[in-house]
Amino acid sequence: MSETVLEVQNMTVDIPISAGMLHPVRGVSFSVAKGETLCIVGESGCGKSLTSLALMGLLPKTAIRKADRIMFRGEDIKDFGERRMAQLRGGAMSMIFQEPMTSLNPSYTIGDQLTEVFRRHVVRDRGAARERAVHLLERVGISSAASRLSQYPHQLSGGLRQRVMIAMALMCEPELIIADEPTTALDVTIQAQILHLLAELQEEFDMGLILITHDLGVVARIADKVQVMYAGRTVEEGPAESIFDEPAHPYTRGLLRCIPVPGKTKRGERLGSVPGIVPNLVGSVEGCMFRNRCPHAVAACSTAPETLVPMGADGHAHACVRPLEERVEQPVEAAE
Amino acid sequence: MRDEATAPALETNDVTCVFNVSQGFMKGSKPLHAVKGVTLKVPKGQTVGLVGESGCGKSTLASILLGLQAPTTGEVRYSGESATGFSRKDVARRIQPIFQDPYSSLNPTKTIRSIVSQPLRIHGVGDPSEWDKKVAEMLDIVGLPKRSAGNYPSQMSGGQRQRVAIARALIMRPEVVICDEPTSALDVSVQSQILNLLQDLKDELKLTYLLISHDLAVVEHLADRVAVMYLGRIVEEGPAADVFADPRHPYTQALLDSVLTPDPRLGVPDTHLGAVFPNPIDPPSGCAFHPRCAKCMDVCRATAPRPMAEGAHMTECHLMEGS
Numbered sequence: 203m204s205e206t207v208l209e210v211q212n213m214t215v216d217i218p219i220s221a222g223m224l225h226p227v228r229g230v231s232f233s234v235a236k237g238e239t240l241c242i243v244g245e246s247g248c249g250k251s252l253t254s255l256a257l258m259g260l261l262p263k264t265a266i267r268k269a270d271r272i273m274f275r276g277e278d279i280k281d282f283g284e285r286r287m288a289q290l291r292g293g294a295m296s297m298i299f300q301e302p303m304t305s306l307n308p309s310y311t312i313g314d315q316l317t318e319v320f321r322r323h324v325v326r327d328r329g330a331a332r333e334r335a336v337h338l339l340e341r342v343g344i345s346s347a348a349s350r351l352s353q354y355p356h357q358l359s360g361g362l363r364q365r366v367m368i369a370m371a372l373m374c375e376p377e378l379i380i381a382d383e384p385t386t387a388l389d390v391t392i393q394a395q396i397l398h399l400l401a402e403l404q405e406e407f408d409m410g411l412i413l414i415t416h417d418l419g420v421v422a423r424i425a426d427k428v429q430v431m432y433a434g435r436t437v438e439e440g441p442a443e444s445i446f447d448e449p450a451h452p453y454t455r456g457l458l459r460c461i462p463v464p465g466k467t468k469r470g471e472r473l474g475s476v477p478g479i480v481p482n483l484v485g486s487v488e489g490c491m492f493r494n495r496c497p498h499a500v501a502a503c504s505t506a507p508e509t510l511v512p513m514g515a516d517g518h519a520h521a522c523v524r525p526l527e528e529r530v531e532q533p534v535e536a537a538e
Numbered sequence: 539m540r541d542e543a544t545a546p547a548l549e550t551n552d553v554t555c556v557f558n559v560s561q562g563f564m565k566g567s568k569p570l571h572a573v574k575g576v577t578l579k580v581p582k583g584q585t586v587g588l589v590g591e592s593g594c595g596k597s598t599l600a601s602i603l604l605g606l607q608a609p610t611t612g613e614v615r616y617s618g619e620s621a622t623g624f625s626r627k628d629v630a631r632r633i634q635p636i637f638q639d640p641y642s643s644l645n646p647t648k649t650i651r652s653i654v655s656q657p658l659r660i661h662g663v664g665d666p667s668e669w670d671k672k673v674a675e676m677l678d679i680v681g682l683p684k685r686s687a688g689n690y691p692s693q694m695s696g697g698q699r700q701r702v703a704i705a706r707a708l709i710m711r712p713e714v715v716i717c718d719e720p721t722s723a724l725d726v727s728v729q730s731q732i733l734n735l736l737q738d739l740k741d742e743l744k745l746t747y748l749l750i751s752h753d754l755a756v757v758e759h760l761a762d763r764v765a766v767m768y769l770g771r772i773v774e775e776g777p778a779a780d781v782f783a784d785p786r787h788p789y790t791q792a793l794l795d796s797v798l799t800p801d802p803r804l805g806v807p808d809t810h811l812g813a814v815f816p817n818p819i820d821p822p823s824g825c826a827f828h829p830r831c832a833k834c835m836d837v838c839r840a841t842a843p844r845p846m847a848e849g850a851h852m853t854e855c856h857l858m859e860g861s
Contacts, residue, residue: 245725245726245727246696246725360592389591389592389752390591390752390753390754390793390796390797391591391792391793391796391809391811392591393796393798394795394796394798394806394807394808394809395809395811397798397806398806398807398808401805401806416725416726417726417798418726418800419755419797419798419799419800420798421800422798422799422800422801422802422804423798423801423802423804423805423806424805424806425802442802443802443803445802446800446801446802447802456727457726457727458800459730460726460727460729460730461726461729461730461755461800462730462733462755462756462758462759463755463799463800464754464755464758464782464794464797464799465799466799467759469758469759469760469778469779470737470759470760471759472734472737473730473733473734473759474730475727475730475731475734476727477731479695
């Protein structure tokens with residue numbers, strides 16, 4: 203196994219709101235090594251994005267982040283103040299956001315925005331920064347890169363903007379990239395290209411990549427490790443192949459049944475679904491949070507500890523008291 | 539006049555739509571051909587999928603079919619009757635849209651009851667007591683509780699809002715529903731519920747769908763026929779089973795390759811399409827797809843291909859002409 207870039211132990215995020223304390227992230231642990239891709243999957247409201255913001259130290263001011271440790275490059279960054287986090291952000295760890303339309307500043311040129319990170323973290327030399335920007339724009343497949351530097355974001359299409367975001371994240375040769383739904387807003391053809399590019403660059407620069415998405419097709423194609431999140435907890439984790447071959451948690455299985463797969467699902471056939479919505483996480487919560495939507499829930503689920511139980515030697519683990527093998531007959535579809 | 543029963547529910551005949559786009563102050567304007575000579579039939583009771591990248595003219599075609607945009611040339615026919623004889627209201631009774639984003643397609647200041655009953659009020663059908671009954675019935679059909687009639691859109695989740703949009707579209711019992719990316723803005727778990735609902739409603743209410751989407755897995759799942767659009771032209775059209783099993787146009791092949799099926803043993807496909815979607819104001823010569831095509835030949839740069847039909851499967855590509 204190559205060197206671990208990031209290791210998170212038992213991270214929680216709490217946000218005080220008028221109704222009480224909201225617990226959007228309730229103790230997640232994971233690690234990413236150099237050249238490894240970790241995908242965090244789940245529906246909206248599962249705490250995926252807050253997990254990534256918590257890592258970057260970009261949480262809203264009222265939010266409280268706690269963790270046993272957050273080791274980045276062998277250093278615990280848990281108690282780093284804003285100043286030291288700012289030194290890391292955009293430098294050694296960088297982020298690609300979902301909406302390239304809103305995450306680029308419309309009133310600065312692409313060149314200004316690309317060189318800013320480099321001049322802040324590496325050298326203040328304008329020429330060197332410009333050279334690096336042109337090099338990276340070419341690397342991410344943008345034609346006539348030098349002339350693009352003087353363009354504004356509105357002059358570029360969505361796919362090109364996302365490429366600019368990727369180039370920007372790479373400016374300072376980061377060791378870890380966190381990509382939050384990098385392709386959700388894009389066309390399928392562009393999505394395939396952007397993912398292809400990300401995978402290629404990751405190998406080339408030997409970076410750790412955390413990809414946050416709700417698209418299981420993307421996960422299957424790009425992930426080394428998968429972490430399925432539900433209601434702020436990891437409900438299943440493991441190598442991509444075992445997760446897709448033998449999903450153990452009913453939530454993972456439900457999500458997998460939701461998507462039509464050309465060649466597998468019959469045309470016009472009813473798709474599986476996960477009825478219900480993500481529960482409210484205000485106040486104290488106990489037991490398996492998925493029990494209200496789970497077709498296999500039993501009384502024990504309301505007090506079940508949400509700890510991960512290992513399934514095999516490959517690191518595949520789940521947090522269900524009645525995993526696959528303990529169920530008698532698998533109902534074909536969850537009752538609606 | 540043709541027989542009402544056998545004529546396609548929706549039909550376009552060589553429809554073209556040209557916009558004049560300003561090039562800047564004092565520079566005059568240039569024509570943009572958003573839709574170029576599209577002939578499409580949507581047979582009664584079937585689902586026709588319309589796929590293509592953003593900017594290819596899918597949504598312009600949808601607004602022409604909805605009567606919101608007049609075609610520059612060509613003709614639209616509803617059940618065999620020319621659209622020129624229809625008023626906006628007549629069209630709205632037959633054809634209704636469902637849009638992509640249920641967060642912006644519902645008025646946030648109106649209750650669900652008021653949103654769903656609006657078509658009834660506009661068309662002057664029945665009286666208020668009847669409206670309430672119809673709304674309750676409609677909410678039941680789309681799987682929303684009756685009590686949600688008094689709610690505002692902000693109190694509902696994305697999936698529930700999309701159900702409200704569907705209820706509004708169906709309350710006048712239209713023949714045709716145009717679904718413009720009905721599930722792209724939703725979570726996977728909700729997406730499958732909406733797709734199941736659309737499928738059930740189609741059988742229950744005998745609807746005809748035009749399903750616009752860039753998600754080919756969704757189109758493959760629901761559609762009977764598929765039309766692939768590129769830069770204002772339909773480049774391939776045929777029965778869904780045929781087109782997906784044997785895609786003939788290189789563009790259709792690239793689109794199909796980009797569908798990410800959840801198989802952890804496959805990597806991310808390399809579609810060789812290039813990043814640049816051509817500028818529709820200044821389209822490429824010959825076949826509009828040639829700058830991005832891996833199988834481009836000399837003839838593709840010079841002349842535009844003609845549609846070649848083989849049974850019910852039409853392709854517009856020089857590769858087909860040779861064979």
